[in-house]
Amino acid sequence: MNAELSGRRALVTGAAQGIGAGIAAALATAGAEVIAADRRAPDDTVAAISNGGGQAQGVVCDISDEGDVAALFDVCVEGGILDITVNAAGILVEAPISEMALPDFDRIMAVNLRGAFLVARGAARTMTQAGHGRIILISSELAFLGRADFSAYCASKAGVVGLTRSLARELAPGILVNGVAPGPVDTPMLALENMSQDWIDKELEIPLGRVGTVDEIAGVVRFLCGPEAGFFTGQTLSPNGGAVMI
């Protein structure tokens, strides 16, 4: 087993499925003890990690709720020092702006941007005491590209990029803060069987001509959490098949 994160404790939100579950598994495989948080019980993720010989515990937490996030960090610090926090929880709503109801806009912002803020703030408070740590915030290539009918989502994810850059300056040099902005990845959020062929064809008009895998995103996060990424802060790495070149 690759043990580059042996002895580290890592919080991963959005860990019940998709990219967050893949990140939790990758960090556990690298030796970290994982706290897997999600608004629904991440039982499958915890079981998969435990069955593979790793260490994980699940916590139910809505990251848009300040009290829930405070309780989550209470659990995190009970077990010792928290070395790594990855915020992968997020939601997607598609609607033209003229038809988007304000509650839908507010909900996207509450989960994707306020949630990222609350999780990063909890991590910063905890890690500042220890004097070190890694915070990884999951954004999206759409923060850079924009996309018709996804304005609230794109705005929320662009906000995450700004949050990443600001916190990297504020929390340096002890705490490194980076982002990952994936291109399309086949997860329940973006299940290809639910997308129109026209949408898929447009998505695949990129240099690599395919969508990404959860493992390809999780591998980038694991790199940013590991010893070889010690000179990265404030960066948002974008595994996107060449759709955006920054």
Ligand SMILES: NC(=O)c1ccc[n+]([C@@H]2O[C@H](COP(=O)([O-])OP(=O)(O)OC[C@H]3O[C@@H](n4cnc5c(N)ncnc54)[C@H](O)[C@@H]3O)[C@@H](O)[C@H]2O)c1
């Ligand atoms: N799939 C993609 O193509 C893609 C591309 C770019 C960025 N992303 C981002 O990656 C992250 C993961 O996406 P995914 O495709 O795995 O999505 P997903 O819908 O498959 O999984 C998201 C997880 O987040 C959880 N979640 C949602 N709201 C929550 C809340 N308020 N509190 C706690 N947990 C909550 C869900 O229960 C779910 O387990 C998201 O931030 C998403 O915006 C995804």
